[in-house]
Amino acid sequence: MKLNVNGSTHEVDADPATPLLYVLRNDLELNAAKFGCGLGQCGACTVMVDGKAIFSCLTPILLLEGREIKTVEGLGTIDSPGPMQQAFIEEQAAQCGYCIPGMMMRAQALLQSKPDASDAEIQTTLETNLCRCGTHMRILKAVKRARELMKTAAMAPASGERKV
Amino acid sequence: MNAPRLPNVTRRNLLLGTGALVVSFSLKDHAFAQESELNVPAKPPEPVAAGPKLPGSLADTPSLDAWIRIDADSSVTVYTGKAELGQGTKTSLRQIAAEELEVPPASINLITADTAITPDEGFTAGSQTVQNSGTAIRNAAAQVREILIQQASGKLQVPADQLKAQNGRIVGPDGKSIGYGEVVMTDMLHVDAQPKSKLKSPDAYEYIGKPFARVDIPAKVTGGPAYVQDMRLPGMLHARVVRPPSWFATLKDIDTASIKAMPGVVAVIRDGNFLAVAAEKEFQAVQAMRALTNLAEWEEKPRLPNEQDLPAVLQKSESEQGVVAEAGGDFTGGVKTFSAQFMRPYQMHASIGPSCSVAHLDNGTMTVWTHTQGVYPDRKAIAQMLGMPLDKVRCIHTEGSGCYGHNGADDAAGDAALIARALPGRPVKVQWMRDQEHLWEPYGPAMLTKVSASLDASGKIVNWKYDLWSNTHSARPGSAGALLPGQLMASGYPPDKPVMSITPLGNGDRNAIPLYSIPNMRVLWHFVADMPVRVSSLRGLGAYANVFSIESFMDQLAKEAGADPVEFRLKHMEDPRARKVITTAAEAFNWSSEPMPEGRGRGFAFAKYKNHAAYLALAMEIDVDKETGNIRIPRIVSAVDCGEAVAPDSIRNQTEGGIIQSLSWTMYEEVNFDNTRITSSDWSTYPILRFSAVPGSLDVHIVDNPGSPYLGVAEAAQGPTSAALANAIANATGKRLYDLPFSPARVKATLGV
Ligand code: FES
Ligand code: FES
Numbered sequence: 001m002k003l004n005v006n007g008s009t010h011e012v013d014a015d016p017a018t019p020l021l022y023v024l025r026n027d028l029e030l031n032a033a034k035f036g037c038g039l040g041q042c043g044a045c046t047v048m049v050d051g052k053a054i055f056s057c058l059t060p061i062l063l064l065e066g067r068e069i070k071t072v073e074g075l076g077t078i079d080s081p082g083p084m085q086q087a088f089i090e091e092q093a094a095q096c097g098y099c100i101p102g103m104m105m106r107a108q109a110l111l112q113s114k115p116d117a118s119d120a121e122i123q124t125t126l127e128t129n130l131c132r133c134g135t136h137m138r139i140l141k142a143v144k145r146a147r148e149l150m151k152t153a154a155m156a157p158a159s160g161e162r163k164v
Numbered sequence: 165m166n167a168p169r170l171p172n173v174t175r176r177n178l179l180l181g182t183g184a185l186v187v188s189f190s191l192k193d194h195a196f197a198q199e200s201e202l203n204v205p206a207k208p209p210e211p212v213a214a215g216p217k218l219p220g221s222l223a224d225t226p227s228l229d230a231w232i233r234i235d236a237d238s239s240v241t242v243y244t245g246k247a248e249l250g251q252g253t254k255t256s257l258r259q260i261a262a263e264e265l266e267v268p269p270a271s272i273n274l275i276t277a278d279t280a281i282t283p284d285e286g287f288t289a290g291s292q293t294v295q296n297s298g299t300a301i302r303n304a305a306a307q308v309r310e311i312l313i314q315q316a317s318g319k320l321q322v323p324a325d326q327l328k329a330q331n332g333r334i335v336g337p338d339g340k341s342i343g344y345g346e347v348v349m350t351d352m353l354h355v356d357a358q359p360k361s362k363l364k365s366p367d368a369y370e371y372i373g374k375p376f377a378r379v380d381i382p383a384k385v386t387g388g389p390a391y392v393q394d395m396r397l398p399g400m401l402h403a404r405v406v407r408p409p410s411w412f413a414t415l416k417d418i419d420t421a422s423i424k425a426m427p428g429v430v431a432v433i434r435d436g437n438f439l440a441v442a443a444e445k446e447f448q449a450v451q452a453m454r455a456l457t458n459l460a461e462w463e464e465k466p467r468l469p470n471e472q473d474l475p476a477v478l479q480k481s482e483s484e485q486g487v488v489a490e491a492g493g494d495f496t497g498g499v500k501t502f503s504a505q506f507m508r509p510y511q512m513h514a515s516i517g518p519s520c521s522v523a524h525l526d527n528g529t530m531t532v533w534t535h536t537q538g539v540y541p542d543r544k545a546i547a548q549m550l551g552m553p554l555d556k557v558r559c560i561h562t563e564g565s566g567c568y569g570h571n572g573a574d575d576a577a578g579d580a581a582l583i584a585r586a587l588p589g590r591p592v593k594v595q596w597m598r599d600q601e602h603l604w605e606p607y608g609p610a611m612l613t614k615v616s617a618s619l620d621a622s623g624k625i626v627n628w629k630y631d632l633w634s635n636t637h638s639a640r641p642g643s644a645g646a647l648l649p650g651q652l653m654a655s656g657y658p659p660d661k662p663v664m665s666i667t668p669l670g671n672g673d674r675n676a677i678p679l680y681s682i683p684n685m686r687v688l689w690h691f692v693a694d695m696p697v698r699v700s701s702l703r704g705l706g707a708y709a710n711v712f713s714i715e716s717f718m719d720q721l722a723k724e725a726g727a728d729p730v731e732f733r734l735k736h737m738e739d740p741r742a743r744k745v746i747t748t749a750a751e752a753f754n755w756s757s758e759p760m761p762e763g764r765g766r767g768f769a770f771a772k773y774k775n776h777a778a779y780l781a782l783a784m785e786i787d788v789d790k791e792t793g794n795i796r797i798p799r800i801v802s803a804v805d806c807g808e809a810v811a812p813d814s815i816r817n818q819t820e821g822g823i824i825q826s827l828s829w830t831m832y833e834e835v836n837f838d839n840t841r842i843t844s845s846d847w848s849t850y851p852i853l854r855f856s857a858v859p860g861s862l863d864v865h866i867v868d869n870p871g872s873p874y875l876g877v878a879e880a881a882q883g884p885t886s887a888a889l890a891n892a893i894a895n896a897t898g899k900r901l902y903d904l905p906f907s908p909a910r911v912k913a914t915l916g917v
Contacts, residue, residue: 014447015447017447022445026445032386034393034516035393035517035518036517036598037846039598039847041598041847042516042598071387072385081386085386088381089385092378092813092817094378094381094384096563097390098391098564101384101385124855129855132515132566132568134825134827135824136824140855
């Protein structure tokens, strides 16, 4: 079946019952979404589907044909990081970093639909995602920073370079 | 980590392949005696040479070229036997090497723990990476720099004392210069380190102590391969283990034909009570694991104690007694005596990413990529388990999800090796499921402590008795019996016999001795050898429960003495650095004894980790909701002195993390079980702190001491945080909590609402 991930279409040869997470990590060799629990309890596997944050560990690919899937890889690259990634780098918001891609995608989904989300809304939204290293304070700072960077990026002229 | 290093790359190949000028290499193959968490008897290190001890890990691995290599193109490679566990090691060690070698940190190629190419530095544990490896690398780097200068002096015809190292070159007064690569010669660095090095003075530092971005973060936030979980080798199979439903369960006969017939399944492996499945695709392995779980029948044994009775069970199970400290001997003085008892339940590491490993048996050599804390001990255990010679097993550290002690990493490595042995030629990745991590990792041991002390008429502590009941906090590998698959397989290696070891590093007794000046003191460890719950080291070992007990009790005594808690601590503290950290935290917090609004309280606590590592004090302000038992924390202020602050942002990051993690342990965490099974199998049955509970603000003040020795910091916050919270609750409500965790239900029950 065909999956649209980060703007390109991929032909995937997998059992339609396969959770998206395994397809992303193995068939498409995308590293960002992580296996944490497979139970919808931790958020390490969070990606966006049609702009909404979902647990990819619970979502079989058969539900996803024709939907727009976005992962951290679709936010930018190491050489040209997107605003969310830039914010996490600036705030040095990681210890082991394992939970971070999931945090970024959930925050991205929030800020994309609600660019002016309040600090409290950010904190509430991230409630579904666990971090064991205790990086919470920095994650919150990074998402707040991303809120600013995303606005700046949105204001930049369409023809101009993406400012991050 | 960019690409996983391939199994057939040995150090020799590396050397031959790159035309490097270091041609020989020697590692002293002795046991790793530096970490007292070990319960395997470690061979004492051979004396390196007569004379003064070499700094840090140079004492065990003295050859300079074991640490630093310079190639003909002037590129610098630094080797460390320590691993990156999410604490920023790869960055801070680069900063240290760069400082003395005068090259930009980012230009250094840093190779971490790999049994084929790096020094044996035992375990990455006990916050000792910068202390041991950092000290070795720093001294080695300084000595290499001086050797390069000496060598350049001949080539440039300029006296050595007029030359300096600068940006990868040796530069003379007239601007004449020569690159490191041009002066380095065969075997030049194959010399043993000297006891003394010409270290740069702190005022000349360019990198140490300067904010420096972590090198691993950009890849981690852009989807680069960063963890063993991200490894994909050509032809790699995916494997899953099927664990027994409980400890002591035995597997009945099983016909696995139906599983073998499932799509993609390549093998079902059974060896005694060890059961696993390997498949071409990951989800096929998961489906086969589920089917196999349903198929397998186990004989279970109800051997777990009643979790309500833990204090009594621990006391009943005492097998031996050890004196941790004894001073004075007059326990009759004072005008009033007080006592208290504290309890810490079993708690787990519970990394967000369950344990994972890749193993590959190729041409008779087993290569294992693992997020272990000790590649050498892990190799030894795996070799024993497989009956293979040591030199046919190679362990390469590859990062995993956050590591807070001895978790499932080594077991997963053993699983992968055992499965890969059955599938020669094909790499095998084993990924544990969430319940497997929760149920089978070794837990932080339950502990019971009892303390009593007397105050004299002036409110000074005149005597102090402290008793702790605890298992060992170390059951790390070194032998096959420390690996789960080693225990489960038919040839069943028994777990190592736990031994009580009382050393300055501390184990269950870590931080059991209060740092305060108390004339008469007795501290006893009532050693519990066996408990039917698997335990090993969890961040801080005994320090968490001991500091919780001591610092809770100090507040209690302060109250009895009618003294302010901060004043009371200072009154009993002579160590000037401790005093400084205590006053720094108190001032930054704006500490006072002024009454607070109803339900609000402040709490303070202090400890010097291990009594010889970082000093940390913290104060917090909390609100207790009497109706729900919920605790909110508007602010926390901490101060930390870890000697010379090599990487201040990393110190802050680790301290913030330690405080938050300790809050989670303290407010929520407890492993539950019935008489047969552990019941804390996922995040709903073992809740941890979520975003709604984080403090409103959290400040970390670093008390820097340039030029003074590094003191490990990563675990310093665990103990003080728990006590500060207990003290704040007592301050807010007048009621003290003695048993961890302070769950809303327990808070409510204590308040009698
Ligand atoms: S891995 Fe999907 S929620 Fe935990
Ligand atoms: S940074 Fe390690 S789990 Fe969040």
